[in-house]
Amino acid sequence: MTTETISTKAPPAAVRAKPTRSRLGDRVFDVCVRSLFPVILALGAGAILLLALGRNPVSFYQDIWLGGVSGGGWDAWQDSAIRMAPLLLIAAGLTVIFRANIWNLGYNGQFLLGAALVTGYGPSLTNNVSLPVAMLLLVLMAGAAGAVWTIVPAVLKARYGTNEIITTLMMSFIGVDLANILIKGPFQDPAVTIPQTRVLDLEKMLPNIPGTRIHIGLLVAFGAVLVVHYVLTRTSWGLRLRIMGANPRAARHFGVNLPRLIITSFLVSGFLVGLAAAVDFLGLWGYIRGGQNPAYGDTVIPFVFLARLNALAVIPFIAFFSVLSVGGDLAATNANLSTDFLLVLVGLILLFMTVIEYLGRRRDLGGTYLPPGLKEALRAPLFRRRSP
Amino acid sequence: MILASQVWTEVFWTSVIAGGLLAGVPLMFTALGETISERAGVLNIGLEGMMLLGAYLGFLGAHYTGSVWVGFLTGIAGGMIGSVFMIVLCVWLGLDQIVVGIAITLAGEGITSVLQQAQFGSTYPRLDAAPTVAIPGLHHISVLGSSLFDQPLIVYLAFVFVGLLAWLFRRTNIGLNLRAAGEKPEALDAAGVSVVATRSWAALSTGALAGLGGAYLSIVAAGIFTPFITQGQGFMAIVIAMLGRGRPLWVLLGSFLFGIALSLSDSLQLAGINISTDVVHMLPFAAIIIALILFARRSYLPPALALPYVRGAR
Numbered sequence: 001m002t003t004e005t006i007s008t009k010a011p012p013a014a015v016r017a018k019p020t021r022s023r024l025g026d027r028v029f030d031v032c033v034r035s036l037f038p039v040i041l042a043l044g045a046g047a048i049l050l051l052a053l054g055r056n057p058v059s060f061y062q063d064i065w066l067g068g069v070s071g072g073g074w075d076a077w078q079d080s081a082i083r084m085a086p087l088l089l090i091a092a093g094l095t096v097i098f099r100a101n102i103w104n105l106g107y108n109g110q111f112l113l114g115a116a117l118v119t120g121y122g123p124s125l126t127n128n129v130s131l132p133v134a135m136l137l138l139v140l141m142a143g144a145a146g147a148v149w150t151i152v153p154a155v156l157k158a159r160y161g162t163n164e165i166i167t168t169l170m171m172s173f174i175g176v177d178l179a180n181i182l183i184k185g186p187f188q189d190p191a192v193t194i195p196q197t198r199v200l201d202l203e204k205m206l207p208n209i210p211g212t213r214i215h216i217g218l219l220v221a222f223g224a225v226l227v228v229h230y231v232l233t234r235t236s237w238g239l240r241l242r243i244m245g246a247n248p249r250a251a252r253h254f255g256v257n258l259p260r261l262i263i264t265s266f267l268v269s270g271f272l273v274g275l276a277a278a279v280d281f282l283g284l285w286g287y288i289r290g291g292q293n294p295a296y297g298d299t300v301i302p303f304v305f306l307a308r309l310n311a312l313a314v315i316p317f318i319a320f321f322s323v324l325s326v327g328g329d330l331a332a333t334n335a336n337l338s339t340d341f342l343l344v345l346v347g348l349i350l351l352f353m354t355v356i357e358y359l360g361r362r363r364d365l366g367g368t369y370l371p372p373g374l375k376e377a378l379r380a381p382l383f384r385r386r387s388p
Numbered sequence: 389m390i391l392a393s394q395v396w397t398e399v400f401w402t403s404v405i406a407g408g409l410l411a412g413v414p415l416m417f418t419a420l421g422e423t424i425s426e427r428a429g430v431l432n433i434g435l436e437g438m439m440l441l442g443a444y445l446g447f448l449g450a451h452y453t454g455s456v457w458v459g460f461l462t463g464i465a466g467g468m469i470g471s472v473f474m475i476v477l478c479v480w481l482g483l484d485q486i487v488v489g490i491a492i493t494l495a496g497e498g499i500t501s502v503l504q505q506a507q508f509g510s511t512y513p514r515l516d517a518a519p520t521v522a523i524p525g526l527h528h529i530s531v532l533g534s535s536l537f538d539q540p541l542i543v544y545l546a547f548v549f550v551g552l553l554a555w556l557f558r559r560t561n562i563g564l565n566l567r568a569a570g571e572k573p574e575a576l577d578a579a580g581v582s583v584v585a586t587r588s589w590a591a592l593s594t595g596a597l598a599g600l601g602g603a604y605l606s607i608v609a610a611g612i613f614t615p616f617i618t619q620g621q622g623f624m625a626i627v628i629a630m631l632g633r634g635r636p637l638w639v640l641l642g643s644f645l646f647g648i649a650l651s652l653s654d655s656l657q658l659a660g661i662n663i664s665t666d667v668v669h670m671l672p673f674a675a676i677i678i679a680l681i682l683f684a685r686r687s688y689l690p691p692a693l694a695l696p697y698v699r700g701a702r
Binding site for chain 2: 053103152156162163165166167169170171173174177178180181184185298299301302305336337338340341342343344345346347348350351353354355357358
């Protein structure tokens, strides 16, 4: 009872005399704090972790910079740029579906199915049809595969309200297995004994941007991000999507056809994830092995949220993560650590992000940074509560 | 073609049931944990990370003390460490449960892999096989005897635990409080029971059970900890728990079926039949999806699932 009266006593002073903050500078500052702070805090926590493991954090982060940006006479950044292409496309796909407040967690299955089809049909198709046509067909095929794989969760969600987390996860498991069956079965390269598809010839892969080693998939990815941003912010479809995400009941009252919108947003999301697979495997790998699963989606999610579901803002974050993951390989090898250390960093970024969001929300409401219960708990050892 | 004579052998069925148990028990522990927290309205996507923490710490405990039981205890502690993040961030502060869950999974995957590689990167120590307890009289029955009644003690305890949990859910105040926390937290609050405390205990026991499941994987099933040893079983457990709709006996059944699916291809190989692991692995998921399409009904989930409780908020 006492805690109750204390926490509801007199509104905080900040609520009464709070100037409206609308200046551009303040907003930019706010966005920077909310988006960059989690990253900085995570890198700091990562440094402490590295120290605890007996590694030198300074040289670790230097190696990341070296391996991801400046190494090889300012050549390594091209590797990071190549890594960006699939990550950006997945991020675009997830942005669409998360804006609708729907969880598409089946990205791994969608990605691998697209990858298996592209690498399986790639060699024969590029030999029989002219290269641009073959490329277009392959890319569309992968996108279609990704989209098709979302249909079941989408329809179940749209018609029966079945929870999409469970259905997309199950479809993802099935998709990964199916991709492996295809790779080890019909698409198996007969010339080798290990499970893997035939390797695309180097000249049959996506061409490079002139003057670089970066394949044009990166341009495709940038284009897709721009289109997604335009559609989400400047079209009625994007507006309806956001209304549905904010409040499905309100959306229904506005006359939005919810089932159709759910299904189309799922299809777009799956298509973009499939596209990511096509770009990555036609541009970089050229073949796929059984059991190979880059699991890009897991690590993309944090950055989609950090960008606050804004497709354009995703670009710098994905660029940052590409450097982190490409350079992280070198850094981890040099420090004799597993490359999975990067997963820890990404997880920390997510955790710090949610905490900072929370603090920011409380500040906006005019409250203090500490929740009432915690404040009491912290205060309790110092101040003895006076008995009423 | 599969010949009947290849399949109808004692060895085959023994291996199917034993394999299903071996692979199903960790799924069961974890899925039961998820059942508890889902009932209380906390959706725990971080199970995979908690299982890995439990598997790693459980392996450490068993490796350094030589005792399986110490291993299980450290495994439980490992899972609890993971769930503490969930409790503080999601239950106390009301942050997004799915985002925090994904973070726990990622961090759990990363940290266990890094530590394993830093410690055992070159040695790969193995544990001795866990001692089994043969139930006198019963373990001589053909097929069922050597598969069901000659298992490590923890397996029997798991079955006892399922019954205990079913009783707890159905017959006790604790079960009622848990359900109220997921169905209508305001009502629980009005009845004078703390929603936050109920959910915290639920989430903590989820972590403990996921940790135990992970510890079982590394100590009993594999005898070794390798990075990513869970291979998505945390997510499978979520699926099983959601399909079980909060009923422990259904969770038991589901875990056993998924366990058989995970281990069936080994049994088939024993019988001289080669079916790829991928096909067998895919079957239970495909079956559930088909069932969902055919008999599509609303999968029942507590209305307050994944929603933070804020007193007085509407």
